[in-house]
Amino acid sequence: MEEKNRKLGGCYVLLLAGGSGTRFWPYSRRDLPKQFLPLLAEESLLQQTYLRALQLAPADHIYLLTDVYYAEKIKEQLPSLPAENIILEPANKDTAPCLALAASMIVQQDQDAMLLVLPSDHFISDNRSFQKTVEKAMQAAKGGAMVTIGIQPNFPNSAYGYIEKGAEAGEDIFTLQRFVEKPCRKDAEFMLAQGNYLWNSGIYITLAKSLLQAVSVYLPAFDYLLQRWQPIENKEDALWKEEYHLAPAISIDYGIMEKNKNAFVIPASFAWDDLGGFEALAKYLPKDIEGNCLDGGDWLGIDCQNCLISSDEGLVAAMGLQDLLIIRRGDIVLVAPRAKNQEIKKLVMRLKNLADGKYL
Numbered sequence: 001m002e003e004k005n006r007k008l009g010g011c012y013v014l015l016l017a018g019g020s021g022t023r024f025w026p027y028s029r030r031d032l033p034k035q036f037l038p039l040l041a042e043e044s045l046l047q048q049t050y051l052r053a054l055q056l057a058p059a060d061h062i063y064l065l066t067d068v069y070y071a072e073k074i075k076e077q078l079p080s081l082p083a084e085n086i087i088l089e090p091a092n093k094d095t096a097p098c099l100a101l102a103a104s105m106i107v108q109q110d111q112d113a114m115l116l117v118l119p120s121d122h123f124i125s126d127n128r129s130f131q132k133t134v135e136k137a138m139q140a141a142k143g144g145a146m147v148t149i150g151i152q153p154n155f156p157n158s159a160y161g162y163i164e165k166g167a168e169a170g171e172d173i174f175t176l177q178r179f180v181e182k183p184c185r186k187d188a189e190f191m192l193a194q195g196n197y198l199w200n201s202g203i204y205i206t207l208a209k210s211l212l213q214a215v216s217v218y219l220p221a222f223d224y225l226l227q228r229w230q231p232i233e234n235k236e237d238a239l240w241k242e243e244y245h246l247a248p249a250i251s252i253d254y255g256i257m258e259k260n261k262n263a264f265v266i267p268a269s270f271a272w273d274d275l276g277g278f279e280a281l282a283k284y285l286p287k288d289i290e291g292n293c294l295d296g297g298d299w300l301g302i303d304c305q306n307c308l309i310s311s312d313e314g315l316v317a318a319m320g321l322q323d324l325l326i327i328r329r330g331d332i333v334l335v336a337p338r339a340k341n342q343e344i345k346k347l348v349m350r351l352k353n354l355a356d357g358k359y360l
Contacts, residue, residue: 010061011138012113012208013053014102017046017066017074017120018089022345023277026332027310030360035121036073039275040284046120050078052127053118056134063087063106064120065098090244096255097222097247100215101240103208105232114138115211117204117252122274129270137205137266140173146206146214146256146263148176150198151272156188159276159342161200161253163265164191176263179253198265201272204252214256222247278325278341282308297328308338332359 021027021034028034035046043051053062059080066074068088075083087105089098099117106113116134124130137147150163161182166175179200183191191197216223225247229240248255257263273280285293290305297311304321311328318326325341327334336344351359 010110010112010114011057012106012110012115013057013062014099014115014117015046015049015053015062015064015120016095016098016117016202017064017070018092018098019119019121021121022348023342024275025344025348026327026329026334026359029329030357032073033070033121034275036070036077039281040123044077045123045275046074047077048124049118049120049122050081052124052130053116055127055131056116060085063102065089065102067092090241091247093244093247093249094255095252096215096219096250097244099204099252100211100219100222100226101232101244103211104226104230107208107212108231111209113208114141115204115206115208117202119202119274122201122272124270124272126270130268133266133269134205136172140170140264140266141205141207141210144207144210144213144262146204146210146260148205148257148263148265149201149203149268150265151201151268153192153197153199156185156192157199158183158185158188159280160274162188162191162197163200165196165198165265169264172267174265174267176257176260176265179258198267199272200253201268202274204257211256214260218256218259219248219250276342277344278308278327279338282338306338 017035019033019035024034027037036044038044041048050062060082062081063085064074064081065087066089068090071086071088074086087102103115133149137149141147148163159182162180164177164180166177169175215226225243229238232238232240275281282293285295287293292301292304292306293308295310297313298315299309300315300317302319304318307321307324307326309316309326312330316326316328323338325334325336325338348360351357
């Protein structure tokens with residue numbers, strides 16, 4: 001383990017685990033969002049990501065950034081992660097502030113720390129290819145560049161963000177032209193046809209000091225706060241806890257990466273999926289002869305085609321249905337067209353005003 005960490009040049013892994021996973025409701029609930037669920041494996045997505053991180057860095061070089069609400073769940077699922085490496089955000093300010101905060105803590109102990117930022121709710125099946133891509137990105141970042149990993153699209157997915165590649169800067173290394181928010185279907189088809197767009201994986205590689213330098217240039221208001229908070233010696237009782245709400249709410253994509261002239265994107269050599277909804281999950285589920293995807297529970301269907309059925313108990317029986325989601329979790333039953341699986345978060349927004357939010 002230590003030998004591998006030296007090979008990667010003092011790697012520190014930052015796990016992002018604050019998402020709510022609303023598009024996976026009711027699988028994903030307020031008390032148990034997507035990253036804590038055992039999707040496609042015995043371990044939760046968070047645990048899978050942590051095990052992947054341990055192949056690159058020892059446990060004391062792994063930090064986890066999350067909402068204060070999930071503190072106990074994190075400790076329960078990752079008992080070997082040092083408690084002092086869990087950074088609990090008092091407010092959700094998107095990725096740029098929390099990553100810069102973590103970088104400022106890490107650089108106090110290691111001026112040459114190399115950061116690998118990993119979302120904790122993505123599915124990666126080929127860890128060896130993942131590690132090879134990360135190693136390549138770290139080599140590119142050693143000179144001060146900030147690097148992200150893009151995924152080669154194979155269909156026009158309007159549920160993902162995209163990265164436009166610029167000029168080639170090395171073997172399979174490209175300048176980063178711009179980020180594109182989740183496009184409409186027509187725009188996704190255009191970008192796929194163009195061939196110079198990648199899906200945005202949310203994975204970043206950079207020296208901690210490079211990230212902090214970029215913050216000073218592109219986010220000076222937050223840099224001012226970081227300087228006020230130095231040195232951050234006690235994560236549980238510090239000025240940053242009191243003033244974090246003053247930080248700008250902005251992603252590292254738009255706050256730093258897109259503005260930075262020394263930023264690159266590397267196409268991934270590994271299979272990746274962010275499991276952003278039930279349609280993403282359906283690709284991995286067994287199907288019956290009528291194309292119905294089955295994910296737990298008993299199922300009896302007559303003249304039903306291309307439905308996705310899941311129940312945590314009991315029987316789901318149906319007749320004459322096509323292209324539906326039929327999901328049962330505890331006291332909730334969800335029925336919706338599969339084509340609207342990305343819109344489930346609209347239901348979740350309305351749940352806040354129903355039964356005092358008990359179904360969130």
